[in-house]
Amino acid sequence: MGEVALATPTKAFFLDMFTRDITLEDAVLDLVDNAIDALCRKRNIDLSVYYSNGTNADKTGINGSKGVNQKPATIEISFTDKEFRIVDTCGGIPYNMAKEEVFQFGRVTHRTGPGLSVYGVGLKRAIFKLGRIIKVESHTKEDGFVVHVDVDDWSSEEKKDDWTFPIERQAPATTEDNAGTSVIVSNLNREVIMRLNDGTLITNLKQMIASTYPLFLREYVFLSINDIPVAPLPMSTTAGEGVEPSSLKFEEDGVKVLITAGLAEKIGGEWNQDRAGWYVICNGRVVVWADKTDLTGWGSGGPQYQPKFRGFLGLVFFFSNNPETLPWTTTKRGLNKESRIYQIAIKKMVLVGRPVLDFLNELSQRTSEDLLEREVIDNLKPVPLIDVLRTENRAFTAPPRAATIDTVRVQFDASLEDIEKVRKCLKKPWMSGAAIGRHALKYFIEQECP
Numbered sequence: 201m202g203e204v205a206l207a208t209p210t211k212a213f214f215l216d217m218f219t220r221d222i223t224l225e226d227a228v229l230d231l232v233d234n235a236i237d238a239l240c241r242k243r244n245i246d247l248s249v250y251y252s253n254g255t256n257a258d259k260t261g262i263n264g265s266k267g268v269n270q271k272p273a274t275i276e277i278s279f280t281d282k283e284f285r286i287v288d289t290c291g292g293i294p295y296n297m298a299k300e301e302v303f304q305f306g307r308v309t310h311r312t313g314p315g316l317s318v319y320g321v322g323l324k325r326a327i328f329k330l331g332r333i334i335k336v337e338s339h340t341k342e343d344g345f346v347v348h349v350d351v352d353d354w355s356s357e358e359k360k361d362d363w364t365f366p367i368e369r370q371a372p373a374t375t376e377d378n379a380g381t382s383v384i385v386s387n388l389n390r391e392v393i394m395r396l397n398d399g400t401l402i403t404n405l406k407q408m409i410a411s412t413y414p415l416f417l418r419e420y421v422f423l424s425i426n427d428i429p430v431a432p433l434p435m436s437t438t439a440g441e442g443v444e445p446s447s448l449k450f451e452e453d454g455v456k457v458l459i460t461a462g463l464a465e466k467i468g469g470e471w472n473q474d475r476a477g478w479y480v481i482c483n484g485r486v487v488v489w490a491d492k493t494d495l496t497g498w499g500s501g502g503p504q505y506q507p508k509f510r511g512f513l514g515l516v517f518f519f520s521n522n523p524e525t526l527p528w529t530t531t532k533r534g535l536n537k538e539s540r541i542y543q544i545a546i547k548k549m550v551l552v553g554r555p556v557l558d559f560l561n562e563l564s565q566r567t568s569e570d571l572l573e574r575e576v577i578d579n580l581k582p583v584p585l586i587d588v589l590r591t592e593n594r595a596f597t598a599p600p601r602a603a604t605i606d607t608v609r610v611q612f613d614a615s616l617e618d619i620e621k622v623r624k625c626l627k628k629p630w631m632s633g634a635a636i637g638r639h640a641l642k643y644f645i646e647q648e649c650p
Contacts, residue, residue, distance in 0.1 A: 215328055218325055222326075222329060224330075224392060226533060227326040228405060229409070229412060229533070231323065232277075233316040233322055233485070234322060235286070236485075238288070238293060239273050239420060240316070243291070245420065247483065272418065272422050273420065273421045275288040275423040276424050276427075277426070278425070278426050279426070283384065283388070284330050284384070285383065287382040288380040288421075289377060289380040291380065293345075298345050299345070316484075331392065333387040334348070334383070335347070337370065337381070337384075338380070338382070339370060339371070340379050341375075342372050343369065343371075344371055345370055346368050348366065409423060409425075410431060411486060412489075413432065413484075413485065414432035417432040418431070433475075435515070436465065436585060437461065437464065438462060438464065438582055440579055440580040441576050442576065442599055444594065444597045445460050445591075446552050446594060446596035447552075447588075447591040448548055448593050450548070452544055454520055454522060455520045455525050456519040456520070457519075458588075458591075459515070459517075460591065461556050462513060463511050463513070463556065463577070464476060464513035465580065465582050475513070476510045476512050477513070478490075478496035478514040478515075479491075480518070481518065482528045485532060487527075487532060487535060488535055495537065496516075497546050497553070502550045502557065503561075508564035509560050511560050512557060514552070514553050516549060518545070525541065526539075527541055555596040559596070614636075626639070
């Protein structure tokens with residue numbers, strides 16, 4: 201065997217490149233993913249059961265469902281410019297799993313189960329992004345552990361070949377309800393301190409968490425940021441008299457897919473353009489929110505997005521017990537367009553969404569005199585997500601169209617002086633303003649439009 205060239209990374213290079221392309225918000229979401237992933241393991245939460253009307257659906261619940269038999273877990277995020285912490289009661293991480301998998305850089309074994317842990321990089325990337333002194337402590341109902349990491353010491357020249365972290369056993373949780381994990385990071389990185397002090401982080405995090413985990417918030421977990429509760433943003437099509445969203449289900453390579461498209465819920469009597477578009481959800485985590493680009497087929501197979509389509513809302517659910525087969529990127533806030541399952545799905549998305557877009561296009565071309573049953577549209581109700589996921593294949597049905605009205609009300613203000621002139625000219629002092637208006641229109645038609 202000939203000589204070899206070294207290809208091992210230095211820790212300094214590794215730490216810089218490992219965290220460079222992830223935002224602080226995405227780092228926090230990675231930590232939330234870990235908590236929710238633990239909750240899915242603890243309670244055997246599998247949202248894909250709704251795909252086939254499984255009995256587990258009645259036990260765990262989903263937005264709009266009944267019969268949730270366990271109180272939600274908690275995730276508490278708090279930070280100052282001195283320390284960041286996230287503490288949850290989501291069940292904890294088993295000691296052996298922490299020792300053999302959790303702190304490995306990259307997944308050691310293929311994950312089996314409908315969770316959010318995919319590539320085995322989220323926790324480490326997040327804590328290294330945040331700061332230099334790290335403590336991860338977790339307690340399940342069987343055991344517990346604690347890991348302390350001094351990043352500067354770990355990455356020193358003396359330890360350049362040591363890629364391990366010391367781990368200590370801890371006692372199990374005192375009760376099953378308080379089993380969970382805490383991640384505490386201090387000696388925060390300078391760029392993190394700047395972000396924490398710029399006043400935008402809490403607002404950004406609330407928005408991103410509310411739009412990323414609407415299927416989990418409230419019914420499975422209560423989440424707060426600096427003691428401020430975060431509520432899920434609505435994400436649902438609507439139904440009503442003569443109106444039903446379209447739905448298409450299929451399965452490919454072990455991935456279950458549900459595509460549904462329909463009319464969005466009106467807010468304040470109007471369709472909200474910010475919430476129009478396609479939503480892509482992988483194992484319950486929203487990867488793409490209200491997309492209006494060619495990423496979800498706009499302009500490539502379907503029409504370009506235009507304001508007249510602000511009433512459109514489409515949902516695409518991907519479920520798999522092997523999260524690596526889902527079409528998300530490592531940050532889980534982007535789509536891998538080259539994914540085979542997504543290439544299959546996007547063609548079907550165009551077909552499912554087309555009847556809704558055709559309806560909205562026709563609606564935009566009607567005059568105010570050519571009325572649709574607008575009362576029906578205004579009274580549409582959101583379809584609970586449990587019903588969406590349990591829906592069989594069907595086509596979009598539009599609101600019934602009202603009969604064409606052949607009259608229009610004409611109103612305008614006129615001065616009393618002009619009205620009196622007309623009455624005097626016609627020698628009809630009793631004539632009303634409306635009668636004068638009708639007379640003027642009739643006179644104009646007879647004289648100018650024979």
